[in-house]
Amino acid sequence: MVEKIRTVTDVICPFCGTLCDDLEIDVDINEEKVVEVRNGCQIGTKKYFSSNPSEHRYDKPLIKDNGAYKEVSWDEAIDKAADILINTKRPLLYGFSSTECEAQGKGVELAELLGGILDNTASVCHGPSLLAIQDVGAPTSTLGEYKNRADLVVFWGSNPVHAHPRHLGRYSDFIRGYFRKDGTNDRFIVVVDPRNTHTAQLADMHIQVNPSEDYELLNAIRATLRGTELDGDMISGVPKKKIIELVNILKSCNFGVIFFGMGLTQTFSHHRNIDAAICLVRELNDHTKFLLTPMRGHYNVAGANQVFAWQTGYSYSIDFSKKYPRYNPGEYSSVDVLLKDEIDASLIVASDPASNFPAAAVKNLFKHPIITIEPHHTPTSVNSDIILPPAIAGIECEGTAYRMDSVPLRLRKVKEAPGDCLTDREILERLVEAVKQKKGE
Ligand code: SF4
Known part of the structure; x- marks a missing residue:
């Protein structure tokens, strides 16, 4: 087959908070694969190649069944995830720093509906x-x-x-x-x-x-x-x-x-x-x-702080258990609620807490049901009960991200996502709808 290439220019790199905006990406149109990245550094370039289909990439919703994962439809996965979330007293919604602002906004809506703890990776960095x-x-x-x-x-x-x-x-x-x-x-x-x-x-x-x-x-x-x-x-x-x-x-x-x-x-x-x-x-x-x-690390952690603050008044470590947002880093931060074993389920979005939280916190995270919205195999996702595979923002869908100096930039889409992936925003929207329906709201 003749290789046909589509070149996308002025692409914004969705890896670190520098958000370089001059990348050029070549995509093989026949296979929808990234074949060349120009102007990116080594870590940014690697992220583009990691979006290609591989044994490390999820492309279908998965539910753990008797210790093994089985592929299920989106309807079944969303229904099961919503069941877990509404039947818990204190769910933790964590991550959100490596996704676009529109998805972060939906995450806030879901946390409020559930009366959960809402946090982003700023609670362990800036x-x-x-x-x-x-x-x-x-x-x-x-x-x-x-x-x-x-x-x-x-x-x-x-x-x-x-x-x-x-x-x-x-x-x-x-x-x-x-x-x-x-x-x-x-x-x-x-x-x-x-x-x-x-x-x-x-x-x-x-x-x-x-x-x-x-x-x-x-x-x-x-x-x-x-x-x-x-x-x-x-x-x-x-x-x-x-x-x-x-x-x-x-x-x-x-x-x-x-x-x-x-x-x-x-x-x-x-x-x-x-x-x-x-x-x-x-x-x-x-x-x-x-x-x-x-020097912000995750490419849109600054955006997570902005979006959370617009919608709740606070930029991280927020508790909705009283039906209104309360803020107290050190009490409602993810690591603290996990160390005190206060949460009974978690939804992890675009993040890998199992790799960077203290071991005692991770042990408590793993004691309860975990739902992850994550494109790759990670220590968190491989220990999850439900895996919801997203299109990667800035590569497989558009969105807004805030640079480390809080300048908002528009992420570009350069290729299609593999398999049945939906965007983070679409997945969170579907979860919001399912939770509303189950709660009769
Ligand atoms: S990883 Fe950071 S420095 Fe490297 S290309 Fe991407 S945005 Fe630029």
């Missing part, structure tokens, strides 16, 4: 950033502004060379900007990280802070900025002389930005770290222009 931003606000901007203007870039607790591979090339280091014509030669890069990461090896300055002592270092920088003499020669493993040198660099740039990652949000002090980083940025604005932006 939740502390959201708490701090709610407390003190955040001076921030877009990646385009940083590309055109930033001459000082600080990566604090983030390693974009591995986690956001094209961030440096598109926005923060090597790229030429309108006011930074010489790209990397016009920028000074600082990395604050306990490890000598590959990003640290590219940087002009590496501040090797002691693990989990970021809060002390941030406040030492703030004190030095105010002209206070520091006690002791070392703060958080960093020599006083180096802190003074760093403060002088921060003060003397024209336009600076701090990109911070989970190395700051998930170390001791959590949201207080971000609170201190925001205060530092605010104080730096007495001397020059300075901003900060979180």
Whole structure:
């Protein structure tokens, strides 16, 4: 058979929060398979190839029956899933960060109908950033502004060379900007990280802070900025002389930005770290222009926070058990409700908690029925009672996603989904309808 190729351009990569928008994808029209990806990094490219039919991809709804999976119709799968969900007292609806905003909205509707716990992956990554931003606000901007203007870039607790591979090339280091014509030669890069990461090896300055002592270092920088003499020669493993040198660099740039990652949000002090980083940025604005932006991991976790906040007033860790939304991270966060063994069923959407939650939480997750909306075999899906296979957003269906700087972008469809897959939004819509019908609403 002659291979016929369809090329789709200006495609947005649905992998990390950088949402690169310049991919070109070649699709074999005869087999509806991705055969070539141009401009993507290694991890983004891999996601496109993983959408092709394989033994790791689900393409039909499955129900576990006597320990083995059997293929069923969508009607049967939705009916069984709705039965499980309405017969539980405290279902957990978790994930939502690797799908489109329209599906996230349906997830909120379903959680409210069920009186369940609604959470997204921010509760184990940038939740502390959201708490701090709610407390003190955040001076921030877009990646385009940083590309055109930033001459000082600080990566604090983030390693974009591995986690956001094209961030440096598109926005923060090597790229030429309108006011930074010489790209990397016009920028000074600082990395604050306990490890000598590959990003640290590219940087002009590496501040090797002691693990989990970021809060002390941030406040030492703030004190030095105010002209206070520091006690002791070392703060958080960093020599006083180096802190003074760093403060002088921060003060003397024209336009600076701090990109911070989970190395700051998930170390001791959590949201207080971000609170201190925001205060530092605010104080730096007495001397020059300075901003900060979180390095979001899942490509649409920023969208999940936006959609949940529009519809409930809160961006994650929401409890609907009183029929109205209540918010209390640490009490209604997925890991906490699982550790306390408070949930009695779960619906996992576009996420794999079994791979990254603490073992004790996963053990309790597996004690109760699990329904997953998931395209691939994962540690969570292979332990589920019902698997509902979706088309992958940004590859097999359109949708909206929010970049790490909260700019919404429209995802493109490049090929058809295999088998009987429906979109996440369609699956959640059908679940909402089935639950409404069963509850007589
Ligand atoms: S940097 Fe992120 S968004 Fe860009 S191609 Fe790589 S994985 Fe995709």
